[in-house]
Amino acid sequence: MISRRDFVKWGAVVPALGTGWHGAFAAAPQGLDAMLVDTRFPGALDVADAPVPVLRFAGDVTNVWYDRLDARWRRPGFVLGGITGSDALFVLETLATHQGRRVVSRMALDLPRVNDVQAMRWIIAPHHKSVTA
């Protein structure tokens, strides 16, 4: 269950993310609390002026989840957008589900595959009553 506040928050972001890599960041201030960037994909470093915190990793989500997301996902709120490989999204989605969150938007991006991994853009938002703001 997603609260109205959260719905408005991430719902405003979804259409803008459709334009791809740069569009995603242009939309970020509209509702995301942070962005997660998989630096394996071209353009990943071109986010220096992103107006929300940008977390970076390169394929392996272990450190960014353990050091940053795990603690944050235990508390209510926090809408996370990301452009990552489909492999990383699978892992993040599984972890997020465990903590009452859902992938509320996902789309394959028209970016070159890296080692046969598809780039995805997505939003993970609070879902369960225990973490909705």
Add this chain to the structure above:
Amino acid sequence: MTTPPGIDAATFADGLAAMRSAVGDEWVFDQPADLNTYRDFYSVLWGEPEEKLASAAVAPASVEEVQAVVRVANERRIPIYPISTGRNLGYGGSAPVLSGSVVVDLKRMDRVIEVNEDNCSALVEPGVSFFDMYRHLRESGSKLMMSVPDPGWGSLVGNALDSGGGYTVAGYRGHFEAVCGIEAVMADGELLRTGMGALPGSETWQQYRMGLGPCLDGMFRQSTLGVVTKMGFWMFPTPEAWLSGSVSVMRYEDLDELVRVANELEYGNLFNGMPGFSSPVLTQENPIAMAMIPEPEVMNRMVAESGVPAWSFSPNFYGPERVIREQWAYVKSRFEHIPGVQFAETGFVDLPLSPDDMERIHKPRFGIPSLEIFSVGSRGYGNFNPSDGHIWFSAVIPRSGQGIIDANRVMRAECERLGLDLFMFAPAVTCWTRSFVLFAAVPVYKDGRNEHLRDAVREIIRTCASHGWGEYRCPPAFMDDVMEAYSFGDHKLRRVNEQIKDALDPNGIISAGRYGVWPERYRHLRRDGGAA
């Protein structure tokens, strides 16, 4: 609303209402979007009518709530399926074996109850993940090291109960081997503590495993007999250093001697870390999938032409540097009689690990949980993408050189004949004491190819059984087939398990069908129709 088999809608609704009263409305899930998260995303039945699905899920937060849920289920004969964190991907995930069961999700029971530094032990609830435990140990400044599987996102309890394995020290890395003391809610809702935990006031629950009389810890391994709510573990004091070596030999004929001596050294405690056995010349093309072992003259010619060794044995040592260097020296001396043998020290680190070490080591070998394995495909290490899925085929084979050769050839030949892909294949994994386990990762699909896959896997299960090789663990779709292979005495093992099941859980509510043990009321659902 989907209802469990044999349960009418009114009874089921009444049961869920009672469970809501016990755990809170927000912790009972019966909507499709919620239940979707309890699917087995690596299921070989994905999207098919036979896919194993939960009818509901309930997430209690305490032992008392678990007892209440079990009593509600028992009174109404509603089948339940407990999971710890449900991360057992490749072996079933969080989906029930009996479709329509109510998943009892224990993720909220995530307390590290005790870490005893002097006894080198821990007592935890089933929702404690390896990451949770690692964080607890780090933040408390513990001197202890745990053993973790790869990936490390699962539960200590769930992984041990399914006989998961890690990479560290003998006696610890076979995770059920390190269990000491279990608390479980039985089908009648009563609480059982095994071993010394049965003695009120005992301080030795995590010290002496057996207690008095039959040791009951094993009753809960891969079982259908209770909902485990606490589990004790022995833990390893963090060593001062780690050393890894390799012993390489250059002839096909040397494998038997390589394994024979390695076994003697390990069983004599001359090294304590997880050993590796491989064939460098047969893993040149794919380091995680050994090719078919050819005839001796062919393999020896490959070695001669490439200069790459035929076989390698990799002992690992944990302990004080001066001790493990002496052990390594002794280990080398025991192989010097093999012509052309080569030795190399392939790794050494002082503990605790430095930041540089953390970047270059395989973290699970040091008890550090990791999710890196999910990105191996991105490193060009095979074509693995975790969102596609796979299952594990895991058969126990003889711990000998001939065991490796026979298992490799039979498995490779069968997979080729049956058109079965493998993206990982290691015929001699050594997580478990004194065992070789043949590991093969079989890709699964979401596009209709799984029927062939299931038929092929079942044929391989039968083929392996004809050689005396049985799986120690398997996905739910194959549990009946694997248990069928353990047929000594007209399936006496299964029949005794069923007798115990019927005695302790007469309504057959807990984990029906898990590892081929069905309660009387559901025995007809066994793949062979419940024939004796």
